[in-house]
Each structure stands twice: as C-alpha cells, then as structure tokens.
Amino acid sequence: MRASIKPTALLFAILFAAGAALSAQWLNYPTAGIPRTPDGKPNLNAPAPRTPDGKPQLAGLWRPNPGLVGDVTRSFKAGEVVPFQPWAETLYKQRRATNSKDDPTANCIVGGTPRSDFVGYPFKILQVPGMVVILYEAVHAYRQIFTDGRPFPVDPQPTWFGYSIGHWDGDALVVETIGFNDKGWIDNAGKPGTEKLKVTERFVRKDFGNMDIQVTIDDPKAYTKPWSVTQPLAFQPDTELLEYICNENNKYFDLVHDFGK
Amino acid sequence: MVRVTTVALVVAMAATTSAQWIKYPTPGIPRTADGKPNLSAPAPRQPDGKPDLSGIWITQSLYIGDLAKDLKDGAPMTPWAAELYKHRRDTLSKEDPTGWCVVGGVPRSTAVPYPFKILHTNGMVVILYEAVHSFRQIFTDGRPLPTDPNPQWFGYSIGKWDGNTFVVSSAGFNDNAWLDNNGHPGTESMKVTERFRRKDFGHMDVTVTIDDPKAYTKPWDVTMPLVLQADTEMIEYMCTENERDLRHLVGK
Numbered sequence: 001m002r003a004s005i006k007p008t009a010l011l012f013a014i015l016f017a018a019g020a021a022l023s024a025q026w027l028n029y030p031t032a033g034i035p036r037t038p039d040g041k042p043n044l045n046a047p048a049p050r051t052p053d054g055k056p057q058l059a060g061l062w063r064p065n066p067g068l069v070g071d072v073t074r075s076f077k078a079g080e081v082v083p084f085q086p087w088a089e090t091l092y093k094q095r096r097a098t099n100s101k102d103d104p105t106a107n108c109i110v111g112g113t114p115r116s117d118f119v120g121y122p123f124k125i126l127q128v129p130g131m132v133v134i135l136y137e138a139v140h141a142y143r144q145i146f147t148d149g150r151p152f153p154v155d156p157q158p159t160w161f162g163y164s165i166g167h168w169d170g171d172a173l174v175v176e177t178i179g180f181n182d183k184g185w186i187d188n189a190g191k192p193g194t195e196k197l198k199v200t201e202r203f204v205r206k207d208f209g210n211m212d213i214q215v216t217i218d219d220p221k222a223y224t225k226p227w228s229v230t231q232p233l234a235f236q237p238d239t240e241l242l243e244y245i246c247n248e249n250n251k252y253f254d255l256v257h258d259f260g261k
Numbered sequence: 262m263v264r265v266t267t268v269a270l271v272v273a274m275a276a277t278t279s280a281q282w283i284k285y286p287t288p289g290i291p292r293t294a295d296g297k298p299n300l301s302a303p304a305p306r307q308p309d310g311k312p313d314l315s316g317i318w319i320t321q322s323l324y325i326g327d328l329a330k331d332l333k334d335g336a337p338m339t340p341w342a343a344e345l346y347k348h349r350r351d352t353l354s355k356e357d358p359t360g361w362c363v364v365g366g367v368p369r370s371t372a373v374p375y376p377f378k379i380l381h382t383n384g385m386v387v388i389l390y391e392a393v394h395s396f397r398q399i400f401t402d403g404r405p406l407p408t409d410p411n412p413q414w415f416g417y418s419i420g421k422w423d424g425n426t427f428v429v430s431s432a433g434f435n436d437n438a439w440l441d442n443n444g445h446p447g448t449e450s451m452k453v454t455e456r457f458r459r460k461d462f463g464h465m466d467v468t469v470t471i472d473d474p475k476a477y478t479k480p481w482d483v484t485m486p487l488v489l490q491a492d493t494e495m496i497e498y499m500c501t502e503n504e505r506d507l508r509h510l511v512g513k
Contacts, residue, residue: 027411032384032402059383108362108501110394126382128315130288133380135387135396140364142389142396144495148288157283159497241398243413247362247501 027240031061034237035208042237044209051127056171056205058132061239063122065232071189072118072215072229088192088222095190103190104160104183108246110141111185112160113177114199114215117231118187124241132166132173137241145175152178158195160184173203186217196221209235283494287316290491291462298491300463307381312425312459314386317490319376328372328441328469328483342446342476349444355512357439358414362500364395366414366438367431367453368469375498376490386420386427391495399429406432412449414438427457440471450475463489 035046049057068074073082084092095102105111111119121138130148145164156163156179163179177199184193197219205211211233218226291302305313329336338346349356359365365373375392384402399418410417410433417433431453438447451473459465465487472480 027407029404029407104502107504109499126380126385126387128380128382131380133387133389135398140395142394144389150285153283153285157496160499161497163283242411243415245363245414248358250361 028238029240031237031239034060042209042235044207044235044237046208048205048207055168056173057127058125058173058203058205058211059127061122061124061236061241062211062233063236064118064120065234066120068118068229068231069120069188072187072191072231075229075231082191083224083227084191085222085224091192092190095185100188100190103185103188105139105185108139108250110136110139110160112180113143113162113164114201114213114217115185115187116141116143116161117201117213117215121244122236122239122241132175135241137244139246140244152176158182162197162199169202171204175199175201175203177201191217192222193217194219194221211235283496284492285494287491287493298463298489300461300489300491302462304459304461311422312427313381314379314427314457314459314465315381317376317378317493317495318465318487319490320372320374320485321488322485323374324483324485325369325372325374325442327443328368328445328471329481331483332481336445336471336481337478338445339476339478345446346444349439349446352512353510354442354444355510357442357444357510358437359393359439360507360510362393362504364390364393364414366434367397367416367418368455368471369438369440370395370397370415371455371467371469372441372485376493376495378495386429389495391498393500394498406430412436416451416453423456425458429453429455429457431455446476447471448473448475463491465489 031042035043037043051057110116116123116136116138119138121136123137124135126133126135130146132145132147134143134145136142143161143164145166147166150165152165153163158181159179160181162177164175164177166173166175168174178197180193180195180197182195184197185191186193197217200216200218202214203211204214213231213233214228215231216226216228217223287298291299293299307313324330364370370377370390370392373392375390377391378389380387380389384400386399386401388397388399390396397415397418399420401420404419406419407417412435413433414435416431418429418431420427420429422428434447434449434451436449438451439445440447451471454470454472456468457465466484467487468482468484470480470482471477
C-alpha cells in the first residue's frame with residue numbers, strides 16, 4: 001500500500017511544484033477594504049465581517065489548507081476509518097493500486113463537490129442575491145449554490161458539482177448538494193461517490209483570515225454510514241485567481257503512462 | 262460549407278440538450294397577466310440607479326462563425342493576419358483551440374450559442390459561461406489595467422459606467438486568440454472594448470470593438486443582440502467528458 005502511494009505522492013509533488021512556479025506570476029493587486037495592521041499587512045485575526053443582514057460575510061479568496069489534499073482521512077482521529085461498502089472499498093483499492101490512473105481530473109474534468117474543497121488551489125466565494133457562487137481556480141470552473149429558498153429538484157440532472165442549495169444555521173452557511181453522477185471521486189485518492197451521494201458542507205468563518213468547511217458524506221450506496229471531515233481554509237489577501245486552462249498543452253497522459261499500472 | 266455544417270451541428274446539440282434543462286421559474290422577474298416573462302418590461306436598475314445587467318443571456322445572431330460578417334470588406338487584417346486567417350480557413354479550423362476544450366475567451370465566449378449568466382457583486386461583474394463551464398471577472402473597483410498582465414485567454418477586464426452603458430475594457434491576451442470559429446486572429450497587442458446596453462427587460466446589445474494593431478489596420482466592431490433566458494438554468498458543460506470529436510477534426 002505504501003509503495004503504491006509513492007508514485008502518486010510524486011505526482012502531487014509535481015503539481016505543487018507547478019503551483020509554486022506559477023506563483024511568481026500572480027497578480028499582486030491589494031485587496032480593497034480588508035482590515036490591516038498598522039504596518040499595512042492584512043490582519044487575518046480581525047473579526048469575521050458581516051453582510052448588511054447580519055450574516056457572516058464569506059466572500060473573498062480562500063485556499064484550502066493543503067493538509068488534506070490527496071487523502072481526506074488525514075484529518076481522522078486514531079481508529080477512525082472510512083465506512084466503505086464492500087464494492088466501494090474494492091473500487092477504492094483498485095484506484096489506489098493503479099495509482100489513480102483513471103482519475104477524471106487527469107482528463108481535465110472538474111473535481112466536483114466536495115473534491116474541489118480539498119485541492120491545493122484557491123477559490124473565490126461571491127455572495128449575490130439568491131446565490132452563493134464559488135469560482136474555482138482549479139480547471140477554471142464555478143459552482144452555483146442557490147440560497148433563494150428553493151427546494152431540491154425532484155429529478156436533477158446528474159452532474160459533477162451536483163445541485164446545491166444553501167441556508168443559514170446561525171452563523172454557519174449550510175450547503176446541501178445532491179444530483180451527482182456515478183463517477184465522483186471524493187478526494188484525490190479516489191474514494192467513490194455515486195448518484196445516491198448527498199454532501200453537506202457547513203461553512204464556518206472563524207475570523208477574518210480563517211474558515212472551516214465541515215464536510216459530511218452521506219452515500220448509502222458507497223458507505224455504511226455518513227462520515228465527516230473538516231477542511232480549514234485560509235484567506236488569500238492581495239492576490240488573485242490565475243486562469244487555469246487545464247487542456248492547454250496538456251501532457252498529463254504522458255505522465256500517466258509512467259505512473260499508472 | 263464546412264462552416265455551415267459546424268454551426269448546424271452546434272445548434273442541433275443545443276436543441277438536444279434543451280429538453281434536459283432545469284425549468285425552475287426565475288424569481289422576481291416581471292411577468293404578463295398569463296404568467297409569462299414580460300421581456301418588454303423596463304430594464305431593472307441597481308440600488309445606485311445603474312442598469313442591472315444580471316440574468317441569463319444568449320446571443321441571437323450567429324456571429325460565432327464570422328465575427329466580421331456585417332463588414333462590407335471583412336475585418337481589416339494586416340498582411341500576416343490575413344495569411345494566418347487564410348491558413349485557418351484552408352485547414353478547416355483544425356487548430357481551433359476550442360477543439361481541445363480550451364475556453365473561447367473574449368469576445369468569442371459572448372458570441373457562442375450557449376447561455377451565460379451575469380452577476381453584479383462588490384467591486385466586480387462576473388460572467389459565468391455555460392460553454393466549457395468557465396467564468397470571467399470584470400473588476401469595477403476603479404483599478405487600472407495592469408501594466409504587465411499575465412497573458413490569458415479571457416484577458417484582464419475592468420469595467421465602468423458611461424451613462425446607462427457598461428463599458429468593459431480588456432487587455433492582457435495571449436497570442437493564440439481565435440475571435441470566432443473562422444479564426445480571425447487576436448494577439449498580445451489586442452484590446453477589446455465591450456459596451457453592454459440593456460434596452461429593456463429582455464434585450465441587451467453588446468457592441469464589441471477589436472483594437473489590435475498587430476492583426477488589424479484599424480479598430481473594427483460588431484454589435485451582438487442578446488436575449489434574456491427566463492425560467493431556465495445553465496447546464497454543466499464538461500467538454501472533455503467522453504470527448505470523441507477531436508480525432509475527427511482532421512482538417513486538411
């Protein structure tokens with residue numbers, strides 16, 4: 001198992017290196033209207049801002065803490081395991097044994113929900129009337145979360161991001177998502193999601209610079225019971241999203257021939 | 262001939278997928294007595310009095326084939342641009358980046374027969390494109406264009422109001438732009454100005470001016486009419502999922 005993880009780890013290292021190389025090109029325009037310390041640096045410990053209706057302001061550029069990138073179970077407590085159904089565990093092991101060579105994101109398909117929460121690329125949250133929108137740097141994609149009180153559609157079109165509705169529970173934005181296709185990868189390691197998947201994300205902004213997303217996976221076809229992880233996010237001041245065009249000069253498949261089995 | 266075939270194929274695909282669209286009624290829009298969207302109602306306004314451009318829009322004229330089709334003498338190309346354009350036509354657009362599922366960029370993403378959603382948010386107007394599931398940020402916080410922008414397909418866009426017209430200036434393009442399916446070129450010298458004028462609830466014009474002294478001898482423009490799409494939603498367009506077209510785009 002460890003040996004089979006290694007080439008994948010190498011791949012992640014390459015992806016991170018690519019990210020680092022690009023960082024020098026990022027736009028350094030100062031983010032307007034954010035709290036700053038006397039020396040002009042962003043004050044990431046300032047209180048979380050609020051929208052005119054008193055709810056926490058979630059808008060801004062955020063980046064997932066890279067600790068969970070790759071395998072979300074890194075946040076598990078000792079003894080905690082993913083409650084796989086037998087077929088899902090078999091599929092997961094097959095994905096690990098083949099070094100994720102069937103990963104749909106290799107073909108420049110979006111990570112979808114919730115995987116886009118768990119990648120090492122920033123995303124921008126917008127709050128507009130009736131919606132929260134997330135612009136993802138990864139694969140230059142977006143997701144709409146309807147907050148106008150609508151219910152889920154009865155027979156949603158199966159998609160990678162699913163169909164998302166959100167409401168406030170105190171200071172937490174609770175986003176529920178259904179309507180997935182049967183091809184989902186919950187994380188880079190390849191834990192499966194099916195058309196039965198329901199994802200609940202609780203966005204809790206702790207202060208100006210820090211937010212948690214508590215993600216619950218409820219998919220009775222793939223798992224014997226719901227399971228959860230918490231993804232910390234860090235606010236990204238004075239920078240901007242890059243245009244990530246996955247298919248431009250895509251050489252990934254050459255790499256897969258080396259890594260995959 | 263081939264161009265017409267391509268357009269027909271795209272339109273046919275759009276017709277096929279339309280049956281699957283989500284038909285949730287758009288809240289808060291003007292309706293006639295029988296409940297239908299009133300596309301002739303006045304254009305809505307934002308709290309600051311400026312027109313509210315938000316909503317789902319789609320072009321009604323197929324300028325996507327040839328953005329310069331209304332110009333009597335065609336686009337005023339410089340010699341090298343005319344040569345590149347001829348090559349792209351002679352090879353039946355086989356090098357079209359969108360064949361590889363790369364985004365159409367500016368202004369091509371506005372001209373395609375796929376809907377897009379305009380959002381107003383603090384300091385920005387954002388456009389979510391159904392085509393290739395992509396997006397674009399237009400900064401309205403007063404910042405200037407960067408002096409040395411990262412070359413991008415969508416460029417770097419800033420917007421301001423000129424009366425009731427939303428004027429978007431974009432620069433910072435890469436050197437591989439296709440402005441339309443025919444392959445009118447754009448270069449790193451290109452500046453694009455888009456003037457969005459919402460005429461009433463259901464109709465908006467966007468006048469696009471192409472100013473690229475490397476590719477064109479003078480600026481030229483095109484006006485594309487947009488129609489609001491009520492009671493529907495964008496679908497998730499995953500270009501590379503089970504993609505079978507590229508191998509057939511062999512050109513010549």
